Amino acid sequence: MSRKIVIAGAGVSGLTLAERLTASRKDISVTVLESENCPGGLARTFERDGFLFDIGPHRFHTSDSTVREYLLEILGNDYVTISRSSNVYMAGKYRSWPLTMKSVAGLPLPVLFRSFLDLFSRNSKEQLSTFADYVISKYGKNLYNYFFRGYTKKFTGCSAGELHIDWAEAGVNRAVIDKNVDAGDLFSLLKGLLIPRPVSTMFYYPSFGGIQTFCEKQAERIQKNDGRIMYGCRALGVETSNGKVSGVKTADMGVIPADHVYWSAPVSILFPDAGFRFMDTLLCNIALSKEQNNNYQWCYFGQEDILFNRLTVPRNFRTDAVPESADSLIVEITLNNPEQRNDPEILKDRMIDELERVEALSASDIIFMDWRIVSGTYPLYDLEYRNRLSALVLPEGLELTGRCGSFWYNNMDHSIGEALAISSGKAFTKDFWK
Template sequence: MRKVLIVGAGITGLTLGYRLAKMGFKVKIVEKEKQVGGLARSFQYDGFTFDIGPHRFYTEDSEVMDFLNEILNGGFVSIPRSTAVWMFGKYYDWPFTPKGIFKLPLKVMLDVGRDIFRVHKKGVKKESFEEYIIDMYGRTIYNTFFKPYTEKFLKISPREIHSDWAIMGIDRAIIDDDMNMKDLLQLSKNAFFPKARNLTFLYPSIGGIGEFCEKLAKDIKNEGGEILLNTPVEGIAYAGSEISGITTNKGSFTADIYIWTASLSALCNFMAFQCPKLSYLSIICYNLEINDFLKTPYQWCYFGGKDVIFNRASISNLFSSSNAPSGETGICVEITCREGDVLWQNPQSMLARIEEDLRKTGLLRKDNLIDKIYIEKISDAYPIYELDYRVKLNQVNSRLKQVKNLIVTGRTGGFWYNNMDHSIKSALNISHKLSNNLLTENFQNGLFFVPK
């Protein structure tokens, strides 16, 4: 029986663990956190359930859909999407609707109208986020929303961010290909003549998004696999071109195949590889328990301006009513940061400002009380696509390619700004390759090496 050691019990690690255990591999998963799920875990306190920001399933891939059904066994609800952006002191439906367009300041509307005829100049370089968005949507929409939002979110200039961030981010925010929002003309047409569509997402009926991973973890154990929580990797023994063991706070483990789904930079450090540094963005989630049922129609809202301290707020009970006790509301407020920075060290410093801004933006009324706030620190939440990230990633992958018994994958391991369905799909693909004993395979995102 071949032994597999998986680092990370996020969606990728657990999907692989489940599939490989079913195929007869001896599976061990080590996870640094006290629970499974990684970025798709949920927190439970006082009858409330909170995810890490808004989290919902969407896929058009039948294999992924079948896998969701296999694990959740029909235990999900289908929810229509309802989201907004906050600009000029108002909420605008996102994607835009005619109602929203006419709420914009007149000057902005006129400038956008002019931009329709200015964008898509031939031969324009589109390497950076800024160049890409201006070419796509024009300078007014860039200056009004994308620039301030991105500066606030990533804390670097959009000129220093690769256009891949725009491509992936917009795909993630829009999701529905039918929306045709790939340039300003299409965006405007869509806003004025919205097509009737029924874009819905799947969400576990109970337990939050983390329920999927909790179920997977149970299934892995039923198949004879082992999951060690509170078990961070502390060292990797590497000799010749193979890993010979992984050390954790609970001892050292050996395997035939090692699968890494955690930070790429951490992996390079453990292996003592001289690789360029790839950086990740972290988030502080402020999970608020509110003593009233809030009537906001939006599941989540983006806050791009400096007038509001947070990037996004999501209402957990609008994903599933079981996420909050009856008559109460759960709000998750996200602020991005770098691990170890001032906010990371002292997240409490923002509490007064968060409450002030929730009231200013109308999410909380005067008579709403915040009963409790729980703070969760989420490291490595987003890969940061700096202008030269592709060059750096290629260098890192070329080095890792030389390690024969290592597979590197997942969102964090692949340095891949992805969604849960992508993590599931790539894990399923790897399990197929392993079952067929294929030696080496290059996937589109990240490199996956299957040993002899």
């Protein structure tokens, strides 16, 4: 009898694990359970009438050579390398991101002057515990008030004082900084602006389809190696016997027997009363009949009076993400409001007005607006999240993994790195944000 491994979730984590296990071990049987009808999870791509829409901007970027080798092994020859071009919309203008001297010089003078004075004032708090503490200590009160405070409230629905400091250490560092840009505090940010160092801007992307192509290729390999992927199969929890895992309960397919379970679906399914909260995102995928001259791949919008957090332009990843001479936009909004969840179209007029205001599109060029709700896009690191995680008691044979499974604010390369470590029996620590 072969040992039965069941993996909940066919996102990057679950599929990397299944692909490696089926490739390297013949003494086990591997079954992946996926509630959607396709692989990919958050790295999924929606297609309509020849337009491809990923879930926001998705690119492969890693400094880990093992992860890069695996990534390229799966993609084979089917990838392109693209130079990154991202923007932030601040004080009514598009500015390159990470910030350059030129774009900073264009900020309103009072903001620049007050931020400069912050260099000389130190944060008096000894114990930094919240997102707000962290940002103020690193960038000063003025930049915090000018950019981070409003964006955070809009993005997470929580005030910066309600969020754990880990949210800043993982999120700000990742969003603000590329590996070569030391912008970890106001002083080094200014130093980096005055004496810029080369930024690592290249990233990998599949050469056909969207980001989901990567997971489709993994799924093909798993099936070729006799692994099983059950789509449309919703896992409800684990069954145990004498404190050990014996199977996974599913909504429609009974109990799938298991000797070991890797759980990459949301941890809140296993522990519904523990209080884990995820953010959900509303995507509005817009097809446009003509090119709109948006020259960034993605752009952040921090202003509170603008509904959306980020815009992505698929044709700036690959021109064939849209039909010839057409264009498109992916608009991301955090869903905090039950009315918007029930009927996202109530936002339509306001959204079109705002997109025109920031000159992202011309309304007369819209072919369609395709609304999608994606659940569990970000784990919400409130002040109690670490206590919640450490209070979990897992039965023998159950392992939490991946972004939703281990409540981990990670990227695809981290999910791959973790799965490679697990499948080869190596230790893996999740303190990458340090």
